Amino acid sequence: MVQIETFSVESWMDEHETKCTHNIAETCCASISIDQLRELSEDKDRQIFQTSKALTYGAIRGSEDLRSNLARLYSARSTPLPLENILSTPGAIQANFLCAYALVGRGDHVICHYPTYQSLYEVPKQLGASVSLWNAKPENAWTPSIPDLKSLIQPNTKLIIINNPNNPTGAVLKKSLLQEIIAVASEHEISILSDEVYRPIFHSISPVDPEFPPSLLSMGYKNTIVTGSMSKAYALAGIRVGWIASRSSSIIEKIVEARHYTTISVSQLDEQVAAYALHQNTIHSLLSRNIQLAKANLAVLEKFVDKNDETCEWVKPLAGTTAFVKFHIEGKPVDSVDFCKRLIEKTGVLFVPGSECFGKEFKGYVRIGFVNNTEVVEEGMKKVTQFLRKEFDGVKLAE
Structure with missing residues (x-):
């Protein structure tokens, strides 16, 4: 029997997200409807759904429209990415699962960037691999070190897993660090x-920053796999579309074989919506909307942290939709589970407790998902400030 650990962050969200009034734990950019998606398009007469098309399994590896749009996003000027090197999946969680399922097993060793989304390191464990965590620390702006990475390499290391931009910290692995990761991986013929x-x-x-991180797919190392999704950056979690892309045909074919045993294909209807969103007529407006929302809401969160600096601290995120904020009383970290439970009970505001969902060592930390609708974030953070003024002394300290 496979040993499956509780998926802590998903269990927490499952238990609490339908009971809150202000969801500031959600990691997606504020979700949009089909009607809103159409309004963002420059060609509002273009059909989203081909309603006359029979609802078969569709294209097993993903529709041509969807994969063409994805190929355009990943193609450098001199090195286009073929459609055949992209697979669609039901969300990125399935994409990541399939990569592990196809590439690692009993007797293998995996290195995983940490803290991060639990499935990235737990699924390889379930498949029988041993996993070493490559720790990022707040005193280094949540950037892990290359000497630490080198020290984790073993003769049986098959895969290095990174999460960039990072959940929960909002940090990025910058260009020069990515180049160093590739150098380490290529020396040992390890996939990333x-x-x-x-x-x-x-x-x-x-x-324009010289350290701006490109997609790892564009950095010249063939044994690279990237995964993505319509859920987070594209505000369309409800269509359950993700993808896997690699410049290695042999890696893609291994994953194809694994995929046949799982999902077979992705819903035609979901893929049509995704292809519409990623089309050149739509994608720029959609991303502009989401990036501007992130910037506006990050300013709200930064104001909150500055106003309450006697009780909380952070490393300001550079990208993504999440921030990892540490709460303390007279310098001592709070019990983040007790804090989050009291907070939702008293205010209706939902955070994610770091010590429960990202690792016991993250005492006092909570993950805040700040790219919900701005009014939700503004109202929610006002309620948190009021809680800190009136109720915070009653929160337990971390043991």
Whole structure:
């Protein structure tokens, strides 16, 4: 029997997200409807759904329209990415699962960037691999070190997993660090899986910055796999469309074989919506909407942290939709589970407790998902400030 650990963050959300009034734990950019998506398009007469098309399994590896639009996003000027090197999946969580399922197993070793989304390191464990965590620390702006990475390499290391931009910290692995990761991996012929679901929500680092992180797929190392999704950056979690892309045909074919045993294909209707959203007539307006929302809401969150600096601290995120904020009383970290439970009970505001959902060592930390609708974030953070003034002394300290 496979040993499956509780998926803490998803269990927390499942238990609490339908009971809150202000969801500031959700990691998607504020979700939009089909009607709103059409309004963002420059060609509002273009059909989203082909309603005359028979609802078969569709194209097993993903529709041509969807994969063409994705190929355009990943193609450098000199090195286009073929459609055949992209697979659609039911969300990025399935994409990441399939990569592990196809590439690692019993007797293998995996290195995973940490803290991060739990499935990235738990699924390889379930498949029988041993996993070493490559720790990022707040004193280094949540950037892990290359010497630490080198120290984790073993003769049986098959895969290095990174999450860029990072959930929960909002940090990015910058260009020079990515180059160093590739150098380490290539020396040992190790594949790299880069979970890029929060790309391209870059709200606090400019594309003209020399350290701006490109997609790992564009950096010249063939044994690279990237995953993405319509859920986070594209505000369309409800269509359950993700993808896997690699410049290695052999890696893609291994994943194709694994995929046949799982989902077979993705809903034709979902893929049509995704293709519409990623079309050149729509994608620029959609991303502009989401990046501007992230910038506006980050300013709200930064004001909150500055106003309450006697009780909380952070490393300001550079990208994505999440921030990792540490709460303390007279310098001692609070019990983040007790804090989050009291907060939702008294105010209706939902945060995610870091020590419960990202690792016991993250005492006092909560993950805040700040790219909901601005009024929700503004009202919610006002309620949190009131809670800190009136109720915070009653919160337990971390043991």
